[in-house]
Amino acid sequence: MSSKAHDNEDACDKQPPLKEELSRKIKEQKVIVDELSNLRKNRKVYIQQSNSNIFFLADRSQTLGTCKKDLDYMKKELQDM
Template identity: 75%
Template structure:
């Protein structure tokens, strides 16, 4: 019995840690969306190549749109937990 209780406790702690990490990522994404939303129209935006230190010029509107979609996805994922 105690091993089953320990397993449940470990699962709860793991899920709690995952939720905390997801909440942190959601907060970061909200900042990204806010920053992109408040840029002047003529400002340049660069996106980073994954797993690299290379940045590429990107369209502000498309970057904002994809950032909003990512934020919505993370919020939905959090609600599903």
């Protein structure tokens, strides 16, 4: 009986799977933003075509802006949970 009570306590301490997944994605997005922010101005940036392994040349500043917006959106979603 004590093991069931212990299992319930562990379940309450953990984040729900969706919230945990969103937290992981936020950490990844922060790394992406930091990497793009620290690139030299003349470096080339490529973005991946969705649902494929094809990459296209992209504008660094535009990509950085998009990534920052995505990060802000994910943070807002996490706060709303």
